[in-house]
Amino acid sequence: MADTRTEIGPASVVTGEIEAQEDVVVFGRVEGGVRSTAAVIVEEGGLARANIVAASVVVAGSVIGDIHATERVEITEKGRVLGNVASPRLVLQAGGAVKGQVAMSSRPPEAQPQSRTYSYRQAPGATTRRSSTTLPRKVVREEPPEPQPKEG
Numbered sequence: 001m002a003d004t005r006t007e008i009g010p011a012s013v014v015t016g017e018i019e020a021q022e023d024v025v026v027f028g029r030v031e032g033g034v035r036s037t038a039a040v041i042v043e044e045g046g047l048a049r050a051n052i053v054a055a056s057v058v059v060a061g062s063v064i065g066d067i068h069a070t071e072r073v074e075i076t077e078k079g080r081v082l083g084n085v086a087s088p089r090l091v092l093q094a095g096g097a098v099k100g101q102v103a104m105s106s107r108p109p110e111a112q113p114q115s116r117t118y119s120y121r122q123a124p125g126a127t128t129r130r131s132s133t134t135l136p137r138k139v140v141r142e143e144p145p146e147p148q149p150k151e152g
Contacts, residue, residue, distance in 0.1 A: 005038075010045060024054075026061070033065075044078055057087075059096075066100070 005023035008014050012028035020036040026046040034040050036054040046061035056072045059079035067073055069087040077095035084100040092098065 008046070042079075044076075051083075 003022075005025055006018070006020050008024070008026045008028045008030055010027040014028070014030045014032070016032045018024060018030065018032070018034045018036075020034075021038070022036070023039045023041065024034055024036050026034075026040070026042045026048055029047045029049070031049045033050050034048065034052045034054070038054065039056045039058065040048075040052050040054040041058045042048050042061040042063055044060040047064070048062070049064045051065045052063065052067045053069075055070050056074075057067050057069045058074045058076070059067075059081055060076040061078075062080045062082075064082045066083045067081060067085045067087070071087070072089040072091065073085055073087040074091040075081060075093065075096035075098060077093045079093075079096045081098045082100065084103070085098055086103040088104060090102060090104070
C-alpha cells in the first residue's frame, strides 16, 4: 500500500473539521480543527487557525490554537505557535516560538480529567492575616477518601 497524504494547497482555505487516517500537510490555510492518526505538518507559509490532535505535529508555518500530539511536536526555526502544546516529546529549534503553556503529556485531550473536587483546610499552626504584600500560604490538600470494600 502506498503512503498517502492530504495536502491543503498554498492558495486553498479549508474551513471546518478535518479528520484523517493519513498525514495532513498544510501549505495554505485551515480554520477549524485537524485530527489525524498520523502526522500534521504546517509548512512554511501555511497557517492553521485550529486545534490540532495527531500522532506527531511539525510546525514550520504558524498555528493559532492548541496542539496535542501523542508522540512528538517539532517547531522549526520559522515555526510559530500561539496556543498550548501537549506532547511527550517537544523539539523547539532555535528561532522557533511558542506562546502558551507546554505540558509533557501523552494522554489525548478527551482522556484528560475534566475536574476533581478537593477540599482544602488550613494547615495546623497557620494563621490568616492580611498584608499589603503577597505571602505564600501553607495549604494542605485533602483528596476524597477511597471507598472501602465491604466485608461479608
